[in-house]
Amino acid sequence: MGSEGLLWRWAGGPGANQSEGLRAPRWALPAVPPATPVMLLGDSGVGKTCFLLQFKDGAFLSGTFIATVGIDFRNKVVAVDGVKVKLQIWDTAGQERFRSVTHAYYRDAQALLLLYDITSKMSFDNIRAWLTEIHEYAQKDVVIMLLGNKADVSSERMVRTEDGASLAREYGVPFMETSAKTGMNVELAFLAIARELKQRAMQLPDVPRFQIHDYIEAQQKRSGCCAFV
Ligand SMILES: Nc1nc2c(ncn2[C@@H]2O[C@H](COP(=O)(O)OP(=O)(O)OP(=O)(O)O)[C@@H](O)[C@H]2O)c(=O)[nH]1
Numbered sequence: 088m089g090s091e092g093l094l095w096r097w098a099g100g101p102g103a104n105q106s107e108g109l110r111a112p113r114w115a116l117p118a119v120p121p122a123t124p125v126m127l128l129g130d131s132g133v134g135k136t137c138f139l140l141q142f143k144d145g146a147f148l149s150g151t152f153i154a155t156v157g158i159d160f161r162n163k164v165v166a167v168d169g170v171k172v173k174l175q176i177w178d179t180a181g182q183e184r185f186r187s188v189t190h191a192y193y194r195d196a197q198a199l200l201l202l203y204d205i206t207s208k209m210s211f212d213n214i215r216a217w218l219t220e221i222h223e224y225a226q227k228d229v230v231i232m233l234l235g236n237k238a239d240v241s242s243e244r245m246v247r248t249e250d251g252a253s254l255a256r257e258y259g260v261p262f263m264e265t266s267a268k269t270g271m272n273v274e275l276a277f278l279a280i281a282r283e284l285k286q287r288a289m290q291l292p293d294v295p296r297f298q299i300h301d302y303i304e305a306q307q308k309r310s311g312c313c314a315f316v
């Protein structure tokens with residue numbers, strides 16, 4: 088886990104109640120707006136870590152694949168209508184052997200980005216199992232988005248865009264194809280999540296509810312890109 092992860096555990100994240108040594112009492116913490124936990128999920132190798140690095144630093148790690156061990160995270164502040172939303176993004180390990188570690192984090196997540204790899208049919212077929220797990224461990228009202236990553240490698244495509252869209256429709260979740268390599272739709276995915284969470288937190292009775300599907304579609308039209316929501 089990176090240094091940001093350690094700091095956050097110190098401030099009261101999952102595991103903060105375990106006896107891990109010295110920790111500041113809650114009243115001593117500075118009054119900063121709480122970060123919103125967003126979790127990246129999906130099979131090993133679908134591109135979760137690259138997706139996060141693309142969003143955080145605008146960079147892509149090509150070459151040797153280094154699987155994530157356990158869980159790591161990064162913070163990023165995004166602006167939604169002039170309001171700053173601090174996202175705390177948890178990058179989980181897709182490997183089966185770390186599943187019990189990631190289960191512990193589900194209940195605190197406010198949003199889940201569930202990724203598959205469009206060049207891997209197996210990673211797509213496993214999405215149903217991931218959704219079953221999400222329904223078992225996550226909060227009932229968690230925001231979920233399905234993402235078909237590695238859309239830049241169209242020559243090796245094994246999952247049709249329509250199949251991703253149709254699965255997303257079946258579960259009532261928004262869907263996009265993305266590329267952690269080119270950055271396609273990476274920022275949009277996080278911005279849509281941030282906007283949905285901000286609107287939920289500030290929902291006024293007379294204001295129509297924010298529609299994440301419509302938002303994504305409108306943004307895609309503006310950028311001239313492709314949305315299936
Ligand atoms: N072409 C292409 N390659 C990608 C993309 N995203 C990730 N990769 C490659 O896919 C491999 C796996 O990426 P990671 O981000 O490490 O995968 P992960 O989902 O974090 O895997 P775990 O940590 O094991 O769960 C790496 O070799 C990346 O370079 C993408 O959008 N396009």
Ligand SMILES: [Mg+2]
Nearest residue numbers: 135136154155
């Ligand atoms: Mg990883």
